[in-house]
Amino acid sequence: MSDFRAMFVGFPDFNVSENFFPNINLQDKLNWAEEFIQNVLIPRLPEAVAAHFPEELGTVLVMFACAGIFVGVVPLLPLVLVLAERKVAARFQNRTGPMRVGPWGTLQTLADGVKLIFKEDFIPPQGDKFLFLLAPYIIFACSFAVFAAIPFGQNILVSDFNIGIFYIMAISSVIVMGVIMAGWSSNSKWSLLGSLRSAAQIVSYEIPLGLSILTIVMLVESLSMHEIVASQSNGIFSWLIFRTPFTFIAFFIFFISSIAEVNRTPFDLPEAESEIVAGFHTEYSGMRFALFFIAEYANMFAVSAIAVTLFLGGWEGVLPGYDILGGFPGFVIKTLALVFLMMWLRWTLPRLRVDQLMNLCWKYFIPIAFFNILGTGIWGLIFPEDTLISTSISCAIIYIGLIGAYKIAGRSLGQRPAPQPS
Amino acid sequence: MEFTLKTFIFYGFAFLTIASALVVVTVRNIVHAAFSLMVTLFGVAGLYVFLQADFLAATQVIVYVGGILVLILFGVMMTSGRLEMRIHIERGQLLLGGLVAVALLMLLLTVIANTPAWKNLTDDGTKLPPTTERIGELILNGPFLLPFEVVSVLLLVALIGAAMISRKEIRD
Numbered sequence: 001m002s003d004f005r006a007m008f009v010g011f012p013d014f015n016v017s018e019n020f021f022p023n024i025n026l027q028d029k030l031n032w033a034e035e036f037i038q039n040v041l042i043p044r045l046p047e048a049v050a051a052h053f054p055e056e057l058g059t060v061l062v063m064f065a066c067a068g069i070f071v072g073v074v075p076l077l078p079l080v081l082v083l084a085e086r087k088v089a090a091r092f093q094n095r096t097g098p099m100r101v102g103p104w105g106t107l108q109t110l111a112d113g114v115k116l117i118f119k120e121d122f123i124p125p126q127g128d129k130f131l132f133l134l135a136p137y138i139i140f141a142c143s144f145a146v147f148a149a150i151p152f153g154q155n156i157l158v159s160d161f162n163i164g165i166f167y168i169m170a171i172s173s174v175i176v177m178g179v180i181m182a183g184w185s186s187n188s189k190w191s192l193l194g195s196l197r198s199a200a201q202i203v204s205y206e207i208p209l210g211l212s213i214l215t216i217v218m219l220v221e222s223l224s225m226h227e228i229v230a231s232q233s234n235g236i237f238s239w240l241i242f243r244t245p246f247t248f249i250a251f252f253i254f255f256i257s258s259i260a261e262v263n264r265t266p267f268d269l270p271e272a273e274s275e276i277v278a279g280f281h282t283e284y285s286g287m288r289f290a291l292f293f294i295a296e297y298a299n300m301f302a303v304s305a306i307a308v309t310l311f312l313g314g315w316e317g318v319l320p321g322y323d324i325l326g327g328f329p330g331f332v333i334k335t336l337a338l339v340f341l342m343m344w345l346r347w348t349l350p351r352l353r354v355d356q357l358m359n360l361c362w363k364y365f366i367p368i369a370f371f372n373i374l375g376t377g378i379w380g381l382i383f384p385e386d387t388l389i390s391t392s393i394s395c396a397i398i399y400i401g402l403i404g405a406y407k408i409a410g411r412s413l414g415q416r417p418a419p420q421p422s
Numbered sequence: 423m424e425f426t427l428k429t430f431i432f433y434g435f436a437f438l439t440i441a442s443a444l445v446v447v448t449v450r451n452i453v454h455a456a457f458s459l460m461v462t463l464f465g466v467a468g469l470y471v472f473l474q475a476d477f478l479a480a481t482q483v484i485v486y487v488g489g490i491l492v493l494i495l496f497g498v499m500m501t502s503g504r505l506e507m508r509i510h511i512e513r514g515q516l517l518l519g520g521l522v523a524v525a526l527l528m529l530l531l532t533v534i535a536n537t538p539a540w541k542n543l544t545d546d547g548t549k550l551p552p553t554t555e556r557i558g559e560l561i562l563n564g565p566f567l568l569p570f571e572v573v574s575v576l577l578l579v580a581l582i583g584a585a586m587i588s589r590k591e592i593r594d
Contacts, residue, residue, distance in 0.1 A: 128453075128454075131453075131454075161476065162476055162477075162551075162553070162554070163476045163477050163480050163552070163554065166477065166481075166484075167480050169480075170480040170484040173483065173484050173488025173489075174483065174487050176488060177457070177488075177491065180492065181457060184453060184495075192499065196496070196499065199492050199495075199496065203489065203492055222552070223552070224552075
């Protein structure tokens with residue numbers, strides 16, 4: 001069996017602490033287990049709790065403090081974003097939006113929040129009660145766990161994981177489970193349909209999302225969010241979106257796939273109110289519905305923050321030495337700009353059909369994303385270092401490409417029959 | 423045997439894994455079993471973190487929870503009308519299952535007992551080097567290149583097969 005061990009010779013890390021498996025034979029191991037239970041577990045457990053926690057209490061307190069900051073601050077985001085969304089929507093439709101509560105209606109969300117707290121917490125009697133109660137927490141927790149790896153500023157980062165961006169992808173893929181849980185446990189056909197649509201959509205769009213992240217990882221050669229930002233520190237043209245023409249395309253694929261991931265219009269089929277009432281959260285009311293709502297807006301902010309970190313320089317500014325659009329305020333401004341873009345799209349575009357949604361993902365985004373990876377690899381071979389020449393060539397190609405796209409788009413739009421006045 | 427915070431978290435994950443795995447095999451409701459499997463897979467991911475295999479842990483979550491488990495749930499929800507299932511087990515199946523379980527247990531115990539030198543990972547507060555680089559070297563530039571390519575071809579074949587099965591028949 002030592003051959004088995006040889007498979008893992010390459011991994012110095014592939015080991016367990018000696019505390020759990022001391023290097024002794026099986027009989028000793030069984031004795032050890034017995035000893036462990038008799039001598040350690042039974043008499044020493046309370047003592048151990050008392051004796052060993054204070055040493056690491058600091059770590060625990062820091063963990064709780066970080067979690068507390070996010071659980072305390074992030075729900076305030078929806079408070080602002082919901083109002084912003086309603087105001088933006090109102091402006092797009094030539095209305096004023098909420099005006100009654102507070103000056104210019106600024107306290108409207110607060111009033112809505114209070115209303116949601118006092119509403120009846122209805123649980124469908126035919127549904128699965130346990131899973132119904134559990135589902136909002138899973139979605140909420142996963143949405144918040146994403147924030148642990150987002151660098152808001154040079155030193156404003158909870159944990160600089162080695163696998164930063166991959167961790168974010170992993171955690172956000174668990175949201176699907178919460179959505180399916182909510183849809184199934186409601187015992188309503190609208191909920192189930194909505195959750196199945198959502199699952200299909202999220203699982204599909206995760207592929208172009210991951211592939212466009214891969215182009216970034218290929219250029220930076222690290223998965224750590226901190227290092228990704230640090231590699232964009234030479235002003236606006238060192239931002240990864242302008243580094244190669246392929247990352248420029250990847251940014252748009254990433255952003256559109258992100259909109260699909262957070263189920264917003266034009267990809268809001270899981271919540272399409274004209275077809276399936278409200279999708280997977282049809283049966284939820286009161287605070288549980290509010291949890292879905294908060295999670296949705298927190299997600300929206302999170303994916304924008306990730307897009308800013310990966311493509312738009314994170315907390316690095318526009319000019320190398322100066323703090324224009326840099327630091328924590330710059331990061332938030334850039335993120336909110338992307339959030340505004342999402343709202344803009346939501347109130348401009350109609351909803352896609354299911355077949356259009358799947359066609360867009362599988363027939364356009366995924367091949368383009370693969371092409372991007374190939375292109376980024378070739379670009380990396382031609383320009384191993386990020387120099388002035390490579391950046392200039394990249395920006396020139398992006399410029400020509402944009403002009404070409406504008407011409408082609410203009411021509412195809414011009415071929416359409418003009419709308420007839422009715 | 424020293425008790426630290428890590429020890430408690432380790433046993434927490436171990437308990438979570440085993441308890442939820444027991445629920446998976448004992449509960450009658452298939453959907454409950456599938457959701458319980460999610461906890462099991464999370465527990466295993468937690469144990470990977472304890473082995474300081476962070477990439478493996480995230481892969482575990484992304485592939486099994488975000489991918490395979492969703493497919494399982496899709497299958498369960500779209501096919502079965504009855505969720506409460508009373509599965510009849512033959513004596514032969516029980517014997518076979520028991521044999522496989524015992525064989526697996528023996529294999530694992532032999533591996534644990536015969537492994538030379540479990541190394542203790544020193545935790546001096548320094549950041550560990552990323553494992554991704556080593557994994558990439560091993561897969562694309564090392565001894566696992568051929569298995570990796572074979573698996574890739576296998577997955578490609580499966581993909582083409584799935585497309586063949588689900589394609590629309592065009593009759594003229």
